[in-house]
Amino acid sequence: MSPLSEVSLITWREVRKTFRSARGGALAAISVLGGGAVSMLFASFDRMTRERLPPGTDLHAVRLQFFSAWYKEPGVGERLADCPYALWMMLIANLWLAPLLVALMTFDAVSGDLQRGTVRFWVVRARRSSCLLGKALGAWVAVLAVSLAMNAIVWAATATIEHMNALYVVGWGLRFFAVVVPVTAAWCAIAVLLGSQLKTPMLSLLTICATFFAFWVVHVAAMVTRRDWLSWAYPNAYDSLFLSADPATIGRGLLGTGLITGLSVTAAVLAFDRRDL
Amino acid sequence: MSQAASLPRNFESAVRARKLTKRFGATMAVDDLTFEVASGAVFGLIGPNGAGKSTTFSMLAGYLRPSYGSVEILGLAPTAVDALRGRVGVLPQDAVLPASDRVGEFLLHMARLQGMVESRVLEGAQRALDDVSGRDWWNERCGNLSHGMAKRVVLAQAFLGDPEVVLLDEPTAGLDPRIAWEIRQSIRAKKGRCSIIISSHNLNELEEICDAAAVIDRGRLVATGSMAELTATHEEIRVKVAPATSGARANLGPVPALRELADVKTVDLDEDRLEIIVRFDPNRADAETIIGRVLKLLLDQQVRISGVTKGRGLEKRVMEIT
Numbered sequence: 001m002s003p004l005s006e007v008s009l010i011t012w013r014e015v016r017k018t019f020r021s022a023r024g025g026a027l028a029a030i031s032v033l034g035g036g037a038v039s040m041l042f043a044s045f046d047r048m049t050r051e052r053l054p055p056g057t058d059l060h061a062v063r064l065q066f067f068s069a070w071y072k073e074p075g076v077g078e079r080l081a082d083c084p085y086a087l088w089m090m091l092i093a094n095l096w097l098a099p100l101l102v103a104l105m106t107f108d109a110v111s112g113d114l115q116r117g118t119v120r121f122w123v124v125r126a127r128r129s130s131c132l133l134g135k136a137l138g139a140w141v142a143v144l145a146v147s148l149a150m151n152a153i154v155w156a157a158t159a160t161i162e163h164m165n166a167l168y169v170v171g172w173g174l175r176f177f178a179v180v181v182p183v184t185a186a187w188c189a190i191a192v193l194l195g196s197q198l199k200t201p202m203l204s205l206l207t208i209c210a211t212f213f214a215f216w217v218v219h220v221a222a223m224v225t226r227r228d229w230l231s232w233a234y235p236n237a238y239d240s241l242f243l244s245a246d247p248a249t250i251g252r253g254l255l256g257t258g259l260i261t262g263l264s265v266t267a268a269v270l271a272f273d274r275r276d277l
Numbered sequence: 278m279s280q281a282a283s284l285p286r287n288f289e290s291a292v293r294a295r296k297l298t299k300r301f302g303a304t305m306a307v308d309d310l311t312f313e314v315a316s317g318a319v320f321g322l323i324g325p326n327g328a329g330k331s332t333t334f335s336m337l338a339g340y341l342r343p344s345y346g347s348v349e350i351l352g353l354a355p356t357a358v359d360a361l362r363g364r365v366g367v368l369p370q371d372a373v374l375p376a377s378d379r380v381g382e383f384l385l386h387m388a389r390l391q392g393m394v395e396s397r398v399l400e401g402a403q404r405a406l407d408d409v410s411g412r413d414w415w416n417e418r419c420g421n422l423s424h425g426m427a428k429r430v431v432l433a434q435a436f437l438g439d440p441e442v443v444l445l446d447e448p449t450a451g452l453d454p455r456i457a458w459e460i461r462q463s464i465r466a467k468k469g470r471c472s473i474i475i476s477s478h479n480l481n482e483l484e485e486i487c488d489a490a491a492v493i494d495r496g497r498l499v500a501t502g503s504m505a506e507l508t509a510t511h512e513e514i515r516v517k518v519a520p521a522t523s524g525a526r527a528n529l530g531p532v533p534a535l536r537e538l539a540d541v542k543t544v545d546l547d548e549d550r551l552e553i554i555v556r557f558d559p560n561r562a563d564a565e566t567i568i569g570r571v572l573k574l575l576l577d578q579q580v581r582i583s584g585v586t587k588g589r590g591l592e593k594r595v596m597e598i599t
Binding site for chain 2: 276
């Protein structure tokens with residue numbers, strides 16, 4: 001059997017398991033319901049902001065200025081100037097929530113199986129590397145599925161409340177969701193690397209949360225001290241690259257998040273391959 | 278006793294451990310273990326708690342990497358998962374079934390992972406569950422199974438797809454006698470169809486099931502051989518004597534005369550247990566012949582016999598050497 005088949009079998013089982021578990025179901029429900037509530041909030045906030053603008057204000061120019069300042073990149077500002085604002089706010093919320101969602105959905109993917117010894121059923125039938133990759137991929141797909149469901153609600157709510165063309169909303173929604181995909185992959189890879197070193201799920205959760213927080217602190221410190229190179233260690237920092245219209249910039253973003261993901265997964269696989277189970 | 282003494286002349290080993298050593302920090306869990314398991318044999322790993330059985334088992338299964346030495350399963354390292362796929366089944370001692378999986382779903386997943394052809398996956402999984410009398414549990418969630426049921430499902434996954442080598446770590450630990458008996462029957466039914474290694478401290482169980490065994494104590498191999506060699510069934514018989522009447526002393530007068538019997542080497546008397554231990558030359562007479570001679574003499578002398586056994590029992594033997 002090819003490693004790909006092994007990974008695929010383990011990935012889909014992991015996804016099924018996540019959504020069948022009480023925790024997975026609760027997280028999905030909270031995310032989806034939360035997404036609905038948040039979308040209403042974002043849409044209302046957007047409408048209120050627009051209503052407060054003086055008559056005759058060029059909304060495009062205001063948003064161009066705002067996004068250019070936010071991303072420190074006029075090209076991104078130009079691109080986002082006409083996007084549904086509520087969807088952009090959802091992207092920001094998504095990026096902020098991504099580490100938390102990843103931590104909550106992946107902390108026991110490996111450590112739980114190590115603690116319960118369940119992993120011993122898999123490793124006599126599949127390569128250890130496939131087991132770990134399958135679990136990492138399964139966790140990533142589950143996190144993305146929850147994010148997508150949350151986004152879909154926001155898209156529907158935005159199109160309805162704002163009376164916007166559904167295709168236009170979904171087009172922007174997918175563009176923003178595409179930013180979340182590689183960023184979440186990087187967070188998942190880091191979480192699996194940490195979780196696969198520990199046999200106690202609760203310790204794994206604490207370690208993952210502490211490490212993610214440390215990443216954020218380093219990012220903030222890097223920004224304050226203008227050490228830009230260091231801020232690229234923080235997966236969320238790549239959002240501005242992914243929102244660019246320039247393919248080379250997007251490529252740099254993919255390379256950066258791919259590097260974080262690749263290095264973390266490789267380290268996790270190497271460590272898991274050598275560890276005693 | 279020679280190592281691998283249990284091996285037949287046309288020897289082909291299913292499992293081979295050479296100088297197997299495992300150290301956890303300063304603790305030497307397994308020290309320089311060498312043994313082989315003949316193809317088709319049921320082999321026991323025997324020893325008291327903490328002797329190193331489970332560590333040895335885990336190295337055989339590929340869960341632990343030896344600090345030194347090597348293991349070969351069917352001529353391959355246990356970590357050669359792809360080459361061994363579907364050829365090795367393992368019952369890990371403390372592994373918990375995934376609680377949210379249904380039993381059938383779990384077995385189907387295991388069958389697919391071990392490379393079973395898709396058209397045979399369902400049939401193979403159902404048959405494995407049937408073999409442990411668990412047909413009715415197919416739709417049960419693993420988390421809802423009792424300890425005994427879960428153990429049988431774990432046994433089913435170990436024998437799934439008829440692997441050539443099956444490793445069982447404490448298959449009946451913590452089970453009530455009836456379930457333990459049923460599990461032993463399931464294992465016994467597989468005897469001769471694959472090589473089985475059982476790690477256990479239940480010596481009666483091992484004596485009953487195994488063809489050969491290795492006795493481990495404090496991480497070291499203290500004896501290995503066929504069950505007959507370990508229990509000396511081919512060189513010793515034990516005759517239990519009953520008192521003449523209730524409350525009277527047993528008639529042990531004829532015991533010295535037993536020493537004069539042909540092919541008998543020594544005769545010992547355990548007066549506390551009222552047991553006569555007769556050792557004989559296995560090259561000149563078999564146990565049955567000696568039993569006949571001994572019983573004839575004792576019965577002629579009006580000695581009441583309450584039992585005869587061949588060998589000293591695995592439990593006694595292990596107590597002697599560990």
